[in-house]
Each structure stands twice: as structure tokens, then as C-alpha cells.
Amino acid sequence: MxxxxxxxxxxxxxxxxxxxxxxxxxxxxxxxxxxxxAAQVMWLDESVHAAGIRVRRSENGRLGFERSFRFEYSYDGVDRHIGRMVLRGEKLVSFIGPAKPSATPINLH
Known part of the structure; x- marks a missing residue:
């Protein structure tokens, strides 16, 4: 039993x-x-891939899993770039990927 x-x-x-x-x-x-x-890029393969897992402490000191994921995106449909993100529980703690396009004014004076 x-x-x-x-x-x-x-x-x-x-x-x-x-x-x-x-x-x-x-x-x-x-x-x-x-x-x-948001970045106006193509999300390739429409999926994320688990890249790693490890045990980490959260802000409150409790042990939990930190999962890493990767995904691919393209600016023009020809190139491929890899984005990465790390989730600790459901909280996003790190993100590397496409950025929202923005224009910075140039001051010529």
C-alpha cells in the first residue's frame, strides 16, 4: 500500500x-x-522554444523555477533574429528582442 x-x-x-x-x-x-x-516585425514560426530551466529564489525568498525561452523574428522576411526571454514564475525578468521603432530628433544647433 x-x-x-x-x-x-x-x-x-x-x-x-x-x-x-x-x-x-x-x-x-x-x-x-x-x-x-509592438515592434512591427514578423514573428517567425509562431512559437517559443524552451531554452533552459533552473531553480532560483524569488523576491520573497521562496524557491521557484526560472525558465528561459527563445523565439525568432524578422524585419523584412529574409533575415532571422533570435529573441530571448526569462520568466521567473509568471513574471518576465529579462527580455532581449525586437524594440518598438522610434525616431529621435537630431539637434543641429
């Missing part, structure tokens, strides 16, 4: 990990899509 209980606990832990990983990937996908739309 104890082995059945341990098996159920292990199964629940695996399911919880898988569910949290899927939720993080969906959140990263939405962030990548929104960043590309």
Missing part, C-alpha cells in the same frame, strides 16, 4: 511540473507575439 501512495504522489508532482511548464510556455508565447506586434 505505501508504494501506491508514493506512486500517486510522484504522479501528482510530475503532472504539476508539466502543467506549470505548459502555462509558462503559453505565457512566453503571448509575450513574444505581443513584442513582435
Amino acid at each position: 505505501p508504494s501506491l501512495i508514493l506512486l500517486m504522489i510522484a504522479g501528482a508532482a510530475v503532472f504539476a511540473y508539466w502543467n506549470a511548464a505548459r502555462a509558462a510556455a503559453e505565457h512566453a508565447k503571448q509575450l513574444g507575439r505581443d513584442a513582435c506586434a
Whole structure:
């Protein structure tokens, strides 16, 4: 009987990990899509790829997972650039990718 209980606990832990990983990937996908739309670039492959995971402490000191994702985007449909983001829980803690286009006035005086 104890082995059945341990098996159920292990199964629940695996399911919880898988569910949290899927939720993080969906959140990263939405962030990548929104960043590309804001920067007016093409989001290639319409997906993000898990690039790494590690255990980190959050601001409140609790242990949790920090997941890294990468995605690809293009300015003209020919070039490919890699964007990266890091999520700690559901919080975006790092983002490298397309930037919103802006114009800076030049002062000639």
C-alpha cells in the first residue's frame, strides 16, 4: 500500500511540473507575439522554444523555477533574429528582442 501512495504522489508532482511548464510556455508565447506586434516585425514560426530551466529564489525568498525561452523574428522576411526571454514564475525578468521603432530628433544647433 505505501508504494501506491508514493506512486500517486510522484504522479501528482510530475503532472504539476508539466502543467506549470505548459502555462509558462503559453505565457512566453503571448509575450513574444505581443513584442513582435509592438515592434512591427514578423514573428517567425509562431512559437517559443524552451531554452533552459533552473531553480532560483524569488523576491520573497521562496524557491521557484526560472525558465528561459527563445523565439525568432524578422524585419523584412529574409533575415532571422533570435529573441530571448526569462520568466521567473509568471513574471518576465529579462527580455532581449525586437524594440518598438522610434525616431529621435537630431539637434543641429
